[in-house]
Amino acid sequence: MPIQCRLRYLMAERKIRSVRALSMQVPVSYQTLNALYKNETTRIDFRTIEALCRFLRCRVGDLLVWDGEPPEGPLQRQPEPMAVRRPRKTFYDF
Secondary structure: OOEEEOHHHHHHHOOOOOHHHHHHHOOOOHHHHHHHHOOOOOOOOHHHHHHHHHHHOOOHHHHEEEOOOOOOOOOOOOOOOOOOOOOOOOHHHO
């Protein structure tokens, strides 16, 4: 997974002993924090990021890091297919 959550390391630096202890201090559910701690989550809510960053006094880049390889060459968008417009039926087409 290219994006990694560093919650485990931030908790260790701040001497927070368990996910349960963190869930008592932050308005985020234990299940969400546990998934982030184990790096088993596929999405995260902005409110969760904000609550963790406020409590841990860190930036988003300290909490979430991207360790994937940068893409080769410039990023290019794929052209979107043009919509085919059908002529409107008139009274005489019925």
